[in-house]
Amino acid sequence: xxxxxxYISKLVKGLPQLxxxxxxxAMERARGSKFKTRLGANESGFGPSPRAVKAxxxxxxxxxxxxDPDNQELIEAIARHHHVREENVIVGEGIDGLLGYAIKxxxxxxxxxxTSHGAYPTFNRHVACHAGRLIKVPYxxxxxxxxxxxxxxxxxxxxxxxxxxxxxxxxxxxxxxxLESFEQSLPADTLLFLDEAYxxxxxxxxxxxxxxxxxxxxxxxxxxxxxxxAGARIGYAIAHTTLICAMDKVRNQxxxxxxxxxxxxxxxxxxxxxxxxxARIKASRERLAKIAIENGLQxxxxxxxxxxxxxxxxxxxxxxxxQEILQRDVFIRAPTVAPLNRCIxxxxxxxxxxxxxQGVLAEAMATATKAS
Amino acid sequence: xxxxxxYISKLVKGLPQLxxxxxxxAMERARGSKFKTRLGANESGFGPSPRAVKAxxxxxxxxxxxxDPDNQELIEAIARHHHVREENVIVGEGIDGLLGYAIKxxxxxxxxxxTSHGAYPTFNRHVACHAGRLIKVPYxxxxxxxxxxxxxxxxxxxxxxxxxxxxxxxxxxxxxxxLESFEQSLPADTLLFLDEAYxxxxxxxxxxxxxxxxxxxxxxxxxxxxxxxAGARIGYAIAHTTLICAMDKVRNQxxxxxxxxxxxxxxxxxxxxxxxxxARIKASRERLAKIAIENGLQxxxxxxxxxxxxxxxxxxxxxxxxQEILQRDVFIRAPTVAPLNRCIxxxxxxxxxxxxxQGVLAEAMATATKAS
Numbered sequence: 001x002x003x004x005x006x007y008i009s010k011l012v013k014g015l016p017q018l019x020x021x022x023x024x025x026a027m028e029r030a031r032g033s034k035f036k037t038r039l040g041a042n043e044s045g046f047g048p049s050p051r052a053v054k055a056x057x058x059x060x061x062x063x064x065x066x067x068d069p070d071n072q073e074l075i076e077a078i079a080r081h082h083h084v085r086e087e088n089v090i091v092g093e094g095i096d097g098l099l100g101y102a103i104k105x106x107x108x109x110x111x112x113x114x115t116s117h118g119a120y121p122t123f124n125r126h127v128a129c130h131a132g133r134l135i136k137v138p139y140x141x142x143x144x145x146x147x148x149x150x151x152x153x154x155x156x157x158x159x160x161x162x163x164x165x166x167x168x169x170x171x172x173x174x175x176x177x178x179l180e181s182f183e184q185s186l187p188a189d190t191l192l193f194l195d196e197a198y199x200x201x202x203x204x205x206x207x208x209x210x211x212x213x214x215x216x217x218x219x220x221x222x223x224x225x226x227x228x229x230a231g232a233r234i235g236y237a238i239a240h241t242t243l244i245c246a247m248d249k250v251r252n253q254x255x256x257x258x259x260x261x262x263x264x265x266x267x268x269x270x271x272x273x274x275x276x277x278x279a280r281i282k283a284s285r286e287r288l289a290k291i292a293i294e295n296g297l298q299x300x301x302x303x304x305x306x307x308x309x310x311x312x313x314x315x316x317x318x319x320x321x322x323q324e325i326l327q328r329d330v331f332i333r334a335p336t337v338a339p340l341n342r343c344i345x346x347x348x349x350x351x352x353x354x355x356x357x358q359g360v361l362a363e364a365m366a367t368a369t370k371a372s
Numbered sequence: 373x374x375x376x377x378x379y380i381s382k383l384v385k386g387l388p389q390l391x392x393x394x395x396x397x398a399m400e401r402a403r404g405s406k407f408k409t410r411l412g413a414n415e416s417g418f419g420p421s422p423r424a425v426k427a428x429x430x431x432x433x434x435x436x437x438x439x440d441p442d443n444q445e446l447i448e449a450i451a452r453h454h455h456v457r458e459e460n461v462i463v464g465e466g467i468d469g470l471l472g473y474a475i476k477x478x479x480x481x482x483x484x485x486x487t488s489h490g491a492y493p494t495f496n497r498h499v500a501c502h503a504g505r506l507i508k509v510p511y512x513x514x515x516x517x518x519x520x521x522x523x524x525x526x527x528x529x530x531x532x533x534x535x536x537x538x539x540x541x542x543x544x545x546x547x548x549x550x551l552e553s554f555e556q557s558l559p560a561d562t563l564l565f566l567d568e569a570y571x572x573x574x575x576x577x578x579x580x581x582x583x584x585x586x587x588x589x590x591x592x593x594x595x596x597x598x599x600x601x602a603g604a605r606i607g608y609a610i611a612h613t614t615l616i617c618a619m620d621k622v623r624n625q626x627x628x629x630x631x632x633x634x635x636x637x638x639x640x641x642x643x644x645x646x647x648x649x650x651a652r653i654k655a656s657r658e659r660l661a662k663i664a665i666e667n668g669l670q671x672x673x674x675x676x677x678x679x680x681x682x683x684x685x686x687x688x689x690x691x692x693x694x695q696e697i698l699q700r701d702v703f704i705r706a707p708t709v710a711p712l713n714r715c716i717x718x719x720x721x722x723x724x725x726x727x728x729x730q731g732v733l734a735e736a737m738a739t740a741t742k743a744s
Contacts, residue, residue: 004587004614007563012477015621025440038437047436056435056631060428063603063635064419065410066596068397093465096626104501105384109481122625129476129622191379215376224438231435231630242376249387250501253494254468257629258603259428263435 011131020121024331033329037353040331042168042198042306044228045349046277048263049270052229056263067258074265078236081268087241088212090248093255095197095220095235098247100126102218102237103160105246106191107132112158116144118169118337120195123162132160139340142300142308143172146182153190161186164195166202169335169345171302173206180208183217192217198304200226200274201281206303215240223264225305226278232260281305284348291354295361297344306347308335311365315341317372324364330357383503392493396703405701409725412703414540414570414678416600417721418649420635421642424601428635439630446637450608453640459613460584462620465627467569467592467607470619472498474590474609475532477618478563479504484530488516490541490709492567495534504532511712514672514680515544518554525562533558536567538574541707541717543674545578552580555589564589570676572598572646573653578675587612595636597677598650604632653677656720663726667733669716678719680707683737687713689744696736702729 005013024041028034038045047053071091079086092098099122107113109131115123117136127134135156137148144163153161163182166173174182183192196219199207210219218239224230234256237247267274288307289299298310311318315338322334322344334344346357377385396413400406410417419425443463451458464470471494479485481503487495489508499506507528509520516535525533535554538545546554555564568591571579582591590611596602606628609619639646660679661671670682683690687710694706694716706716718729 004612006561007478007587007615008618009476009478009480009483011480012618012621017617017621019441019620019625021441021625023438023441025444026442029444041438043438044436047433053432053435056432057429059603060425060432060631060635061419063425063428063632064416064600066395066413066415066602069391069393069395070398072397072401093624093627097624100624104381106379106381108381108383111381125625189378215379228436230438231431233627233629240376243379245389246380246384248391249384249389252465252469252472253391253393253497255465255605255627257605257632259432259631260435260629263432 015128020125027326027331035331036329037349037356038331039347039349039353039357040333041230042225042304042347043230044226044277044305045353046228046280048228049267049273051270051273052263052267055266056259059259059262063258065258066254067256067261069253071256071261074261077265077268082210082238084210084212084238088238088244089236090244090251091234091236091256092251093235094224094233095195095222096122097233097255098220098235098237099123099193100129101247101251102193103127103130103132104250105243107159112156113160113162114149114152114156114158115162116149118335118340119144119162120164120168139170142170142340143167143174146174146178150182150185153186157187158190160191160193162193162195164197165206166198166303168198168304169308170340171300171304171306171308173202173303175205176208186216190216193220194218195220197222197225201278201305202303210238212238212240215242218243223267226274226281227264227267228277229260229263229267232263233257234260234264281348284354287354288346288348291358291361295365300343306345308343308345310343313342313372317368318342318344320368320371321364324367325360328360328364330360332357387500392497399698399703407703408701409721409728410703411719411721411725411729412705413602414597414676414719415602416598416649416677417725418600418652420600421639421645423642423645424635424639427638428631431631431634435630437630438626439628439633441625443628443633446633449637449640454582454610456582456584456610460610460616461608462616462623463606463608463628464623465607466596466605467567467594468494469605469627470592470607470609471495471565472501473619473623474565475499475502475504476622477615479531484528485532485534486521486524486528486530487534488521490707490712491516491534492536492540511542514542514712515539515546518546518550522554522557525558529559530562532563532565534565534567536569537578538570538675540569540676541680542712543672543676543678543680545574545675547577548580558588562588565592566590567592569594569597573650573677574675582610584610584612587614590615595639598646598653599636599639600649601632601635601639604635605629606632606636653720656726659726660718660720663730663733667737672715678717680715680717682715685714685744689740690714690716692740692743693736696739697732700732700736702732
């Protein structure tokens, strides 16, 4: 008998089969019933701009045509919006796609990469897929530990350091000045991958100035969160032209779908709508914090479109709380790594969704407590 | 001054900046005017199924949600349609995305890959991106040369052989039996990547039986061509479960857009519409052949949704013909490698689009001839 494994590359043989996330649809199939609300993937239940919806509706028939593979109009609009040059912008299949391209563009096999223990698992998967060696630094006080990350970068001369600001899964933020000092204290050959998926809802002081002439930083942005277009798979990166050109060499030239491309363009143009949604997200964060407190959980301060809530005990207890909530048909998620895993994470959303979450939390907490 | 090139990986430093294709939008921007018709990218101007259009229109607002990252419903439907098991199917961002995943899953750096000289440039780019070494075998009589490909695979013990059937850019096909013999005569460790982007319009005898228990063949299919959903970026591969699992490990888990996923599902369900479109494509091929002959070009027999036309002289002449057609606001393409480059390639499409092509061809030929 022929072993079929002989056909698989050495690198991929060594990778785990596990996907970074289990989708709510897979959970629904396993449960045999639908969730009443989706508050687990930090999508925006407020939806995209009506102008974006119209653009996407209008584009449905036209989906017989490939999208412009250069993403030219979208890149122009992004560059204009951020006051950077077009050559400093690249569009990709969400931040997920762009992280892969950025790693491929910069990391040699065996290269060292630093992240935080409990941070974005998709990034870790990309590093493994590119034969990188991953170093994980613990969070400190529910934030990514800039000093420890910097120390590790210095001691290892790592090629890449990844941080997200606002942070996922904790919602914590660093001030712009702290991030700038952090970047400047990294070794000369170390790149900073700054994942700003949640930047639109961050406090203004938490966003470093965009300086794409700096060749050491790649900023990752997305239409998936505040812009309400998670399904469109459109993200972008802002960086030095040398880095953008390198990513451009390895991207899937025809990876961007037409409907998403046009939707993102209109979403970007409708900043008035974004402003409204950001206000609603902030109000929703406040309400989630209140719901948490009323039920004996401690909400963490959040700059993102979710609120992470400390269940007040250990990871096993928070996992029970999570399970009780899921069993009540509410999709949320929780950090998986100690000590972050003492928390659950709940996305912001319209009042009706928060009502549903509020309606199950007390009973979920009581049941989890009784079982402990 | 710091060299910014120091941040780029060795592999990517060595890659060319050139993209595999120049999009019609980039050409329009350079020309300063729009094309009157798009007959250059083998899209389907007949459009997608009205059921798919409705599904995509309905999904526009819901694009705030990620698509199911498992593509479960779509995979189920594909498996049912082809009478294979779900574990033999993977969905990706078009065949382009899947070719990258398949190469990553199977090719070690430095591994040998065989293709035909003048075949799909995106495949070649993926090979370069994965540090593969590419061997190009000439076409013979405007078809991929199975015997020469097999001989090269035997003499080099290459890891992968790529062919497309129906072939792009020539439209030629091989019989199922020829392809099966070809596969069986490859070395034991060689994989066959069989790109069947145009399979829906192929003569029935040109489609080998799907045998996903065979661990040496990956079949690549797409919704971009006859299904009329090029903009959706949805393709799939059918292969042995070991290969599918390996590709699954390296795919962008959230690479598929929601609107495209739902559109592809409805397109697949509407086989009656597909049948109609395939009939229209065949009629359109016949009309294109007639137009070619009337204008002194020789149409090649085509199993795809395009007709490749021999301009009757050398590559320089065909390039002039191409340019004259482009200047008359008709987007077509042409093979770039001799001796294929004596031809131009024209996609099928609705009558109004063929009318436009027909309206410019005589003058384009005359002008090109005069300039020669």
